[in-house]
Amino acid sequence: MFWRRKKMGQARIHDDFWNRYRDLVRGTVIPYQWEALNDRVEGAEPSHAIRNFRIAAGLEEGTFGGFVFQDSDLAKWLEAVGYSLASDPDPELERIADGAIELIAQAQQENGYLNTYFTIKEPGKSWTNLLDCHELYCAGHMIEAAVAYYHGTGKRRLLDMMCKFADYIEEVFGAEEGKLPGYDGHQEIELALVKLYEATGELRYLKLSTYFIDQRGQEPSYFMEEWERRGRMGYWQPGVKTRQPDLAYTQSHLPVRQQTVAVGHAVRAVYMYTAMADLARLNGDAELAAACRTLWGNMTRKQMYITGGIGSTHHGEAFTFDYDLPNDTVYAETCASIGLIFFAQRMLRLEARSEYADVMERALYNNVIGSMSQDGKHYFYVNPLEVWPEASCKNPGRHHVKAVRQPWFGCSCCPPNVARLLSSLNDYIYTTDEKERTVYAHLFIGSEGSFWLGDGELSLQMSARLPWEGHVQLDIRGNTAGESTLALRLPDWCGGQAQLAVNGQPVAYEMRDGYARVTRAWQAGDSVSWELAMKPTWMAAHPSVRANSGKVALQRGPLVYCLEAADNRSPLTALAVSPSGRLSEQLDNELPGGVIAIHGEGFVDPEATGDEQLYLPIESAGAAEPFTWKAIPYYLWGNRGEGEMSVWVRRTN
Amino acid sequence: MFWRRKKMGQARIHDDFWNRYRDLVRGTVIPYQWEALNDRVEGAEPSHAIRNFRIAAGLEEGTFGGFVFQDSDLAKWLEAVGYSLASDPDPELERIADGAIELIAQAQQENGYLNTYFTIKEPGKSWTNLLDCHELYCAGHMIEAAVAYYHGTGKRRLLDMMCKFADYIEEVFGAEEGKLPGYDGHQEIELALVKLYEATGELRYLKLSTYFIDQRGQEPSYFMEEWERRGRMGYWQPGVKTRQPDLAYTQSHLPVRQQTVAVGHAVRAVYMYTAMADLARLNGDAELAAACRTLWGNMTRKQMYITGGIGSTHHGEAFTFDYDLPNDTVYAETCASIGLIFFAQRMLRLEARSEYADVMERALYNNVIGSMSQDGKHYFYVNPLEVWPEASCKNPGRHHVKAVRQPWFGCSCCPPNVARLLSSLNDYIYTTDEKERTVYAHLFIGSEGSFWLGDGELSLQMSARLPWEGHVQLDIRGNTAGESTLALRLPDWCGGQAQLAVNGQPVAYEMRDGYARVTRAWQAGDSVSWELAMKPTWMAAHPSVRANSGKVALQRGPLVYCLEAADNRSPLTALAVSPSGRLSEQLDNELPGGVIAIHGEGFVDPEATGDEQLYLPIESAGAAEPFTWKAIPYYLWGNRGEGEMSVWVRRTN
Structure with missing residues (x-):
């Protein structure tokens, strides 16, 4: 086989x-x-x-x-x-x-x-x-x-x-x-x-x-009965009677087809959704596919951090509820984002829609690679969007948020999960649809590949300069499959500004489900260029996300940016950025090779002079002063020792 | 006796x-x-x-x-x-x-x-x-x-x-x-x-x-030895070995005289400080008095909410560290503010400085009376500065924050503590200093009192219209003590704007440690009026308080105000107030008799239209629109069912 x-x-x-x-x-x-x-x-x-x-x-x-x-x-x-x-x-x-x-x-x-x-x-x-x-x-x-x-x-x-x-x-x-x-x-x-x-x-x-998926959550609850058989004992506290199992924690509160909202332990959830999408495809199960779409929508449109992190609380490493996305008490476990990428990949195999790849790319370039240090030996398990190192030490509600990557964990699920994802990343770039004779390019990662289209093979090479530039090129290396379609994802971050050319000539293309489709009898030597606009963009969260009101986040291409105290000042919260101000993109020499940092305009509150009163009439505070801030890609945060970091920053009006 | x-x-x-x-x-x-x-x-x-x-x-x-x-x-x-x-x-x-x-x-x-x-x-x-x-x-x-x-x-x-x-x-x-x-x-x-x-x-x-106070925290640690004697067992999990006691939790990590920072369980801390201040006074112990001042300063200038709440985390109902004052995961237990009032009262007995009374008044008019419902039958144990009821239910890190007052608690320390404080409030208004022949008025609460000054008694009646108006009047009812001093507190909230008159005539007075002092051979019928400016004031927090950056709170006299969704809209975070806008003070008929609500100008972010993307370029969001908001006294929040509430609100620039 x-x-x-x-x-x-x-x-x-x-x-x-x-x-x-x-x-x-x-x-x-x-x-x-x-x-x-x-x-x-x-x-x-x-x-x-x-x-x-x-x-x-x-x-x-x-x-x-x-x-x-x-x-x-x-x-x-x-x-x-x-x-x-x-x-x-x-x-x-x-x-x-x-x-x-x-x-x-x-x-x-x-x-x-x-x-x-x-x-x-x-x-x-x-x-x-x-x-x-x-x-x-x-x-x-x-x-x-x-x-x-x-x-x-x-x-x-x-x-x-x-x-x-x-x-x-x-x-x-x-x-x-x-x-x-x-x-x-x-x-x-x-x-x-x-x-x-x-x-x-x-x-x-x-x-x-299929049996395991369909049996899950059926009445009577297997976990309830099992718990009774164990004399209401659990594993974690030997000999101690436990409260009855929280079935939502293990997504066994309902049959999976009836689940509409992402609940419970986030990693368990996305591993389950991954299998559901697999089975929907392999069994041709439309009902299961619909459940996958519903859960995907809830999770990615109401319960996902801008970094592609999921899981809003460390209590049970779990989802909480729609629009509850605290930046400081966040969980956003590395494994959960990896599971989200699995789910996205399976949804793309089920049906090519660019939103799946958008989320996959977001999780990959931000939460996942951000979890690993540049030396590959230190990891975040929790990937916060806001860090105040002293709070991580001294406020027990934030102990789970580490301000620096750790060498290994007692519960070390994340580091080997990163390793297996990154070493199989080639499997996430493309999918093929033999019936439609289409090769989809979901991620723009330099690679060469050969794709079987039922009666022959299309071989191509992709070159890309992501995440720093939006230039993508596909060179056809060989074709034994006759006419076929290349479908290139139009990413959510380019604001619809993209140009497609074949052999240097702009060509018409069909947009379907977020993909630009060009059909040809491809020949070795053909070259397709896909130019995607990439510029720093200020992002706002849905107004129901209380944690981000009055704040903006900076994104450039697939990369979410953050501010660190190392480049700015402490407290970081004293800064307010001016979204209408000029942004300058600069190659940064302090950061690992070839990184683009972004500098911009804003204001900074006056510094504290020391031991003053906690609360004073606003007239007593001085005026904010102009300040030039610097943002770096989120995935590089925390590589320069402990310091404050924030993805979402206050904006001026 | x-x-x-x-x-x-x-x-x-x-x-x-x-x-x-x-x-x-x-x-x-x-x-x-x-x-x-x-x-x-x-x-x-x-x-x-x-x-x-x-x-x-x-x-x-x-x-x-x-x-x-x-x-x-x-x-x-x-x-x-x-x-x-x-x-x-x-x-x-x-x-x-x-x-x-x-x-x-x-x-x-x-x-x-x-x-x-x-x-x-x-x-x-x-x-x-x-x-x-x-x-x-x-x-x-x-x-x-x-x-x-x-x-x-x-x-x-x-x-x-x-x-x-x-x-x-x-x-x-x-x-x-x-x-x-x-x-x-x-x-x-x-x-x-x-x-x-x-x-x-x-x-x-x-x-x-004195023995208990001085023995606390001495080496070897009594609690460590006791724990060893118990076979390292604790009370809370019978038969289970526990980790060694966290001595800071019980303020027994150091001898009390060496403690400089408020740590551990907040109620234990303030009860201890109260006794320390008592003993400093009664034993004439200058070293202990100095320790009290240091701890007071740390607690009230670095670890106290604007409502007079203390305790930033529900983990151990404890202090965390300087300037860590999250509004949403706050503890601010009712009992802790009551203990803070005890401590302030004892410090006033030790030495009359208005800062003690300022804090006492702040805790009393906000955190403490806010903890009780208007019917006297429902109580908050935790007194948050920001509430999102759905998060209180669905985010375990906020389960301790109740959105409505509860009828009684299994651990019901707070309700009877409120009762004993309010029924003895007459003890908190005045202190006397026989040696200096001075009667201090710390709180402005209508009352009559007689004060022994060593050789005779001064009797007086205070009338006040607090917390709604800054008019205070003291009428001398009798005097057998000859010449004596009335010392009237200049509260922190009047911005130094106060006028003193005796029998209708403005008089010169000495300011000392925050008190206006007038000395006379008082006669029955003498009348002293003390006019304190009371107007809505926008307050800012120290810039190191990350949670309040870019935000303001409204205060009027001793009352801190808050916004509720009931009067405004949900999400409350969509609002930004304009500190330079006009404020209007209005008697409010919806609220229990005679309450002044404050209305003002601001802006509101556009409402969500539904199921849109979580994150969008800011250009996609509409512009904020003018909005007239309404604020009510904090102590009245949560009397109209569940809804969002916030003390600190975003400000426009």
Whole structure:
């Protein structure tokens, strides 16, 4: 089945901006995370992940360490390795990964079951606490790893192991008498089984995924019954009776088709929506597709930060409600934005509409790459839009907001998630529609790709200067498919100002669902240029977003900008920008190569003189004075030590 | 010793504004709270307080209910009753209170010990968990009740009971071999023992209070050692090992004289500072007085809301750090502002400086009376400066902020605290300085009072129209003390614009520490008028208060104003006020009698048209339009159902 992958189209990135990230993931992040998984990073909390597998495999004595879902860290790392090996073969890395896979094999039980927590700590208790214990979640991540490693290396070892596990899961779960009518507290297995189906062609995996999705939220609630069976105990506080499960937290409060609003734990939500979009496409399920559209609309039009972050509260790492987007107590977990990108990608596979790609690009260029330090070794789990470092330390309601990236987390879901996304970014640039004989370009990232259109292949090379310039060029490298359509996304940030030319000549094109479509019998040597207006733009939030009233944010192309105290002053809140003032775009030498900073006009409140009264008549304060501020791309914030940062800034009238 | 009270000066309130509150406390709050203490208020959480005493007294079977400090609710109620009976005798109320005191007597143990929790639930475990269990705190409240009831009725029954308890406490605690070198996790006993000393003249109570204050925070930490003795267990999660105590939470991280910054649980802090100021005065302790001034300065100039609220976070109901005053996630507990008023009163007794009275007035007219509904039956525990009701429900970080006053709380410290403050408000208006032969008027509340000046008595009547007008008049009713000084506070809100006249003639006066001083051999019939400018004033916060940048608050006299959606629109954040615009003060008929609302000019952002994009270039939004807004006194907010409210509002430039 290895050929399936080729048929779907494959792209390879060559891009000034993204090469750096690919090299960083390959050269630094993957090796660094391997050290972390082996508890060899000094000063970082130990992962315990490899050690757990060694204990479960009988190679070492000891007890389980880390979170109940610690296995998934190794799985996500292996998945990233699979993607990396696909584009950049590396025998030494492959040798290490093969060794890890053999270790996993030793930890896997005869019947296919794999989970180091239950093997080491609660043997015999498998599947008794689906709500809390992430068994199917860990299974899902290992399945994703298996598929990626198979595609990257052609090796079936882990894939076969995971098919065995999936087959066992199918024996345990289902509607049939004697099976458990359950599903996991943390969605993940659903989207993984779709990948397993696509890699193997085995329909039973698609059916099992469909079962999990459709069973979720049905009455009577599996989680309620399970909780009763456990004597109303939970995992997190052993021996303590817990309140009844908050079903909305796990999106199991309603059957998924009846859900209209994004609620609960944000990562669980978007992983679930991703699988829903997959199944809507693969099963031709219009009702499920409609539910996906509704949830997408609620989430991206009412509950998403301008950086592509989702999750407004750290309580349950969750959505709150429409238009509640506090900048300071924000959550905006890295993993949630990655899940949002997954969902967007699947919606694009379901139906090409530029809004999905707009959001994907927003999350990618801002929240996601902003979560990683420029050295690839430090990460944000929470991605705030406003930081006051002293408050992060001294106000407990903001302790979750870190002012500097951390080396590793006890709950380290985010760093390996970044690695697997960035090492598979080539999969997010294009989709094809064989029926319509169309190749869609969703992201503008320098790359070469070949796309199967049913009767032949279109090969092309994209060059782009994003995120700094709006010039995109597609050069046709070969075509055996006859007439076909190139559909180029018109991004939301160019204000509709775009010019399309073929071989240097402006041509007419059709706009459909946010894509400029040109149809030709393409020939090698043809060249399409797509010029997108890119200029700094002041953005305002919907008036119902209380947190941003009277404020504006600066965006240029896909990049959201922010102000840091390092370039301006503290308190940052003393600044008000003048949206009508001149903006100057300057190549900045202080920041990592080739970054455009923006300078502009505004006013600054007078400085405090010291120990004055807290409250005074406004006449007592001096007048604001002109001030030239500087903004940098959000993704680069926090790389110069601790300091205040803000995306949304006060505006003058 | 009953005479001591008379000698210190007694005032009786006759005031249009405050009579309502006195009557409300007497006619509604006290009876209502008695019902609540007896678990007879439908729809309110049961108090368990009386029932606990009945069980401890052996009159009823059952187990302890409510918080470990539930006894203090009955104590605070009895204290309020004592104050109320002093000004308004009421035989039926006194009969009920006498009955409650007899019940308490039956629950008291032979050796004087009184605490229903330990009597019922953990006999033999007394004094093993001072950190968590509030034993001395409850003792302190009962002592305060005893003193108030003695002053109000002349009856010594409860006072004698509490002297016995205090004598027992003195046997248990102290520096001597065999005694416990401890102090309570929640300060209260310290200020109570000062009151017991002042009521009885027994120096040992003053010494015991001094011991508790000076022992606090000494090394080795009593709380650390106690925690080790308990096997590192706490009260709140039985059987569970806890992290080591956060000593700053209980202000026991340092000896009190070395503390310079207000930290930890806000109520504990101000109760402690109150005792410190008492002891500084009574012991002539200059070092302690200096510590009080430093802590006062930090708290009121860097950590206080404009409403006189303190405590910036619900995590530990605590201070956070300088200038961190979020309006939406605020705590500003009612009890904390009441404690702030206690502290201010003691500082005024220590040294008359108008800043203490300014803060006292600010907390009283805004945070404290705002906490109670106009019917006296509903209360805020948290007093926010910004409310978005939907966020209070749906964002867990704001669940503590209620959008409407609640009928009673499981932890119901605040309602009886309001009752005892309002029923003793006459004690906060004046102080005397016998040595300087001066009567200070700190608050402008219609009242009559007689003041002993060492060799005779000055009697006077104050009339005032606060908070609506700045006219104050003092009529001398009698004088047997020869020449003396009247010192009238120049409040911070009049901008220095005040006129003093004696018998209709402007006179020269000396300003000292914020008081206008006039010295005369006063004669009955003399009349002093004190005209204070009162006009709406736009206030700005210190520029380091990030939460209020670009915003203003409206104040008129002692009253802080706020905007409510009911009078304006939702979202309130769409409004920007024009500080240079005309302000109109209007008697408002919709609000409880005689209230002045303020109307003014501003702009409003265009309304949302529905389901548009979350983020758009600012050109896409329409222009702001002129808008006439209406502000009402903060203390009246939330009396018209749920709706948005904000004290700080955006300003135009």
